[in-house]
Amino acid sequence: MNSPHTRLLEALAAGNSSTRLKAALAIGTRPEPGFLDPLVARCAVEPDFFVRDMLTWALTRLPPELTVPRLRAELRSGGGQARSQALHTLSKIGDAGAWPEITPSLLRDPDDEVARSAWRAAVVLVPDGEKAALAAELATQLGRGDREVRLSLSRALVALGEVVEPVLRTAMSHQDPVVRAHAGATERLLRDPDAGFDLAVDAAKRVNALGPDRAEAAAC
Template identity: 65%
Template sequence: MVVVNTTNHGGPNAHLVDVLAAADPSSRLRAALSAGTRADPHLTDALVDRCAVEPDFFVRDMLTWALCRLPAEVTVPRLVRELGSDTAQARSQSLHSLSKIGDRQAWPGVSALFHDEHDDVARSAWRAAVALVPPGEEAALASDLATQLGRGDRHVQLSLSRALVELGDVVLPVLDAAGTSLDPRVRAHAEATTQLYHDPDSGFTVSLEMATRVAVAGPDT
């Protein structure tokens, strides 16, 4: 077991921690790369804290890579604590990192955010769920995720559909049941997800639009 005081930002890492907050995104990217190359567990807090506020996608991705280079017994508990943050980006990025690390000890914290009020957090939770779901709980996960059918815009709905499809054939009975919902948005989303399951190369947007027209107008219209 690795025991590290991750709150120590001094010593040889002090300059690197400062550069992680530099004004220039290229400098921050290089600092994140350097942090991952060093793989020093003392940088855990600095990397997690930066994930919560980093505006640049590529820098955030490098921060996640750097966290994945550290011992899971250090990073996972710290990232799980971050799931309780009041900042949506902190929760979302922690979920993303946890999905990449792949340690199922994070499952309880991840599953608590499927219904988060912020779409970006919920989408990250759905993606992480597919990576971390305990064996044998796929059907229960499919039922839980299906309660979010019809939520959000096309991008949100596509994220949910992809997560459901990745669960395999356990999702089909759940989608069949959702297809009888009184809510036309839920019915349309379920139909488009079923189409995506059977034909991954199908255009989700077109399928969703067609299913929405049918769901709203009625099959006999």
């Protein structure tokens, strides 16, 4: 007969997403180091968002001294989804020792999902003394991608706090109107976190088109 360990590993690769979800939950409920590699390997190929989230939870239940080095290795050798999930899991673990792995190449990764995960992980793991440098690096990505990508970047920048203000002011004078609008929208969100992103973008575009004085008058 198959052991419980073997049955869980088989369920983790089952065709039914509900079965995989239950397997990940069971593994996380009774975490064992022997499940580390199978969990990481499954993260790289799992198509279901909810299962991936449960896999991450199961990984956070294992000792960080085992999990973090394995995830750091995944950042260097894995494919797009593997890197994205490793970054996501590192952000959930919150081990500051992983900060050196958040490299500029990850923050600028051509895969939007990898880059977004890197931005989120970076603002969780960054030491206080590195926040200004991180803000400058993230600002190089202003104007990138679709609405969801830009919103992710804005949220990451806003999470860094006032240290981002100088780079946003610089970006608001950028020659590219898309970059200017994104920087302006992010600056508005920094001042008013409850403001809607789309409204902030629209307001930034008005400023670009009319200038600050005329845009303020038009809004009245």
